[in-house]
Amino acid sequence: MAKRLLTSLTLMATMAAGASFADGHIAGAIKARQGQMQLYAHYLGVLGGMARGNTEYNAEAAQAAADSLLAVASISGATLWPQGSDMDSVEGTRAKAAIWENFADVGAKSMAVTTAAANMATAAGTDLESLRAAMGDLGGTCGACHKAYRGR
């Protein structure tokens, strides 16, 4: 009973704070952009595994992963981040409302990811040293956006 009360209070507090369950349009956009992040993580994992020596360097596989990463970075975000899809407004996302207040900065950080991904696509198939050299910058551009705009 006490637990049920606590659950109800938590739910009420959440609703009072403004967050609610996303409607179909918003929920679909959130799922899609989270899908983009999963793909980033996957191909970064393939490249990172080679960079750290956990998997053997393979130029063809590295090139395919880097090309894929660049493709993922090149998709349009225009419909993936609709107004009202921030973590204060809906459940199931860690996207800070600050994103929608700093579009110019978000755009610049997004462009930095694409540039770093393009550099990786040039480097990855060359040799392991080149791949390793491109890795830090790529991870840094991901982290810069997460640090500023991803909540807990």
Place this chain on the structure above:
Amino acid sequence: MAKRLLTSLTLMATMAAGASFADGHIAGAIKARQGQMQLYAHYLGVLGGMARGNTEYNAEAAQAAADSLLAVASISGATLWPQGSDMDSVEGTRAKAAIWENFADVGAKSMAVTTAAANMATAAGTDLESLRAAMGDLGGTCGACHKAYRGR
């Protein structure tokens, strides 16, 4: 009690059939390919909304969605479909084991999606009629793979 027994029996039956929880490597690949499907669904939704007249046709927005769809179709599947990531082997996926027994056919169906997406990228920004004309073929190529290789 009867329900708990039933749950136990179901779990035992599932384990007997070979399905288990995916390890990190397999689980990551499944999440990533499901992310790819979410992105397909999202951009198809944008284009489909215009095709059905639910949203107003906008050449620039249609082109961005179609270009994104083509980018999503062009990513490498080499590491997204590891052996042992089928629905008979692990939880959380509807990928039929038949995929790994019919790689040539899967490859052909995947290529058909990419071709249809390329045709959409040519059509979408032209006008609404062209977009509509490209839609059926695109949906058909998605459906062909789902029908053959996606379980329930």
